[in-house]
Amino acid sequence: VNGAAAALLQVRRDQMLGKSIGELIADPAVRDAVQGIIRGSGQRRTFELRREDDQGGGILRIHVRPLRRDDCGGALVTVEDITQQRVADAARNSFVAQATHELRTPLTNMRLCLEAALDDKQTDPAVLREHFNILSHETRRLERMVGEMLSMAEIEAGSLQLKSDDVRLEKVFDELASDYRPQAAEKRIELVFDLPPKLPVIVADRDKLLVTLHNLLGNALKYTPAGGKVTVAVRVEGASGQTLVIDVSDTGIGISPDEQPKIFAKFYRAKDPRVGKITGTGLGLALAREIARLHGGDITVQSELDKGSTFTLNLPARAAQAKAA
Incomplete structure (x- = not known):
């Protein structure tokens, strides 16, 4: 987990370690996509979620994909802030x-x-x-x-x-x-x-x-x-x-x-x-x-x-x- 992802998800980096994706990203579609890839039945997916905060919120684009083509044991989740792009x-x-x-x-x-x-x-x-x-x-x-x-x-x-x-x-x-x-x-x-x-x-x-x-x-x-x-x-x-x-x-x-x-x-x-x-x-x-x-x-x-x-x-x-x- 890098610092940028922690900042975008509004969670301290040390608090993210050991937690499931469902605890960090509440959207059930993202959780299901990650679990599907871990089971070997999922595919690469992209989601856009609205983030609410005291500064007016924003829009996050979340990419979910397998770590490697032959690796069914893990998923890579990247988070991108596209608020300014949408504006x-x-x-x-x-x-x-x-x-x-x-x-x-x-x-x-x-x-x-x-x-x-x-x-x-x-x-x-x-x-x-x-x-x-x-x-x-x-x-x-x-x-x-x-x-x-x-x-x-x-x-x-x-x-x-x-x-x-x-x-x-x-x-x-x-x-x-x-x-x-x-x-x-x-x-x-x-x-x-x-x-x-x-x-x-x-x-x-x-x-x-x-x-x-x-x-x-x-x-x-x-x-x-x-x-x-x-x-x-x-x-x-x-x-x-x-x-x-x-x-x-x-x-x-x-x-x-x-x-x-x-x-x-x-x-x-x-x-x-x-x-x-x-x-x-x-x-x-x-x-x-x-x-x-x-x-x-x-x-x-x-x-x-x-x-x-x-x-x-x-x-x-x-x-x-x-x-x-």
Whole structure:
């Protein structure tokens, strides 16, 4: 008996010696499998058992097989903790289901707009222009979603690289405003951009920076009810402007204190039942923080349940200003 098996079975190693398998593993199927092998009539078997403890329990995979092919006098029992594997499987399955739903929505909207635009009876230029605007918006939305999934795969593989260049922030925020004002208006949410008179030119990966800002702003609008307010505030801190600070604040549902450290984990979604009614892959914040940290920055959160949240993106700006000068 090794120490790992004792730890998984939650029994001291010295207390295991001399005991039968039935005294250590209460499951009768495991006991019968071991006894069958000892009698020479059993075969290799694998079981999965739930373990209960004060830490929330777990799942054990137990393999039972003869010691040797020609040895009918003993059985080898190995115990493997597969709790994290099962958690990862559940998260992956949830992600696939959520991602499929998220991808289907823009595709459905695109199909409906195309069908309407191709209708021979529709000749009103204003209506056609609206359909094409929706098509353009949904195409960009779909492109961002696929890009996020590919970026997360690159992060997992350790192959994500930044393509840094000068980024003119006024154009970045103009693009964000153009993308999200229609969505805010549809939900009757006040969307405010509180920008300084002059924004710095920073050195960053523009596409990846946009992924981060789209996630922060998109979440703010997604989790803010009708009639609320979302504010994007930008400032430069430090005596010589070393840090660019972007706050995305909302008057939404908020996040409980115990869940705030967890929301940046891949596939994690808050347990608030209101969150479960809103589609999402659970990747956005994880990806946003990874991108921020690759730039030498970070994302933090301050939130109060039922009152709203503020996500703060910090990015180094000193090198960018030196290059811009």
